[in-house]
Amino acid sequence: MNVSQKRRVSRLKRQARVRKKVRGTTECPRLSVFRSAKHIYAQIIEDTSGKVLAAASTLSKDVETANSGNVEAAKAVGTAIAKKALDRNITNVVFDRNGFLYQGRVQSLADAAREAGLKL
Numbered sequence: 001m002n003v004s005q006k007r008r009v010s011r012l013k014r015q016a017r018v019r020k021k022v023r024g025t026t027e028c029p030r031l032s033v034f035r036s037a038k039h040i041y042a043q044i045i046e047d048t049s050g051k052v053l054a055a056a057s058t059l060s061k062d063v064e065t066a067n068s069g070n071v072e073a074a075k076a077v078g079t080a081i082a083k084k085a086l087d088r089n090i091t092n093v094v095f096d097r098n099g100f101l102y103q104g105r106v107q108s109l110a111d112a113a114r115e116a117g118l119k120l
Contacts, residue, residue: 015099022096023047031081031093031120033109035100038069042081042109044093054084074105078112086117095120 001009024030024047034041041057056077058068063080065073085093093113100106114120 011099013099018096018099022094024094024096028092028094029053029090030096031110031113031118032096033098033100033106035098035105040069040074040077040105040109042077042113044081044085044090053088053090054081056080056084069105071105071108074109075112078109079116081109082113082116082118091117092119 022030024045026046026048029044029046032043032045039058041059042055043052044054045052056063058065058073058077060077060080063073063076065076067073085091095110097106102110110120
């Protein structure tokens, strides 16, 4: 097993550990974040029905970014997902970092969503 496979397995273990505790309900859906090398994605998911209520990423047309893999892009995605959630009358969400460490792009996305009006 090489280094990249070990990192992936470690992230999946962290993801499973967090997912045991974090569940999205109709009153408080889950804000899930996925971070790749080039982009960052955010989804608001209701786990009881398995539906995605809102989604935003650096690939979305409504997110204006010059560089898609940095902290400023993550802030733009956090603001966009919060705006879409508030349009659908979603104010409270539970944050799912998806096995990623809470620093850098993941943290800036969460902070931007909080500043835009979501309660995490």
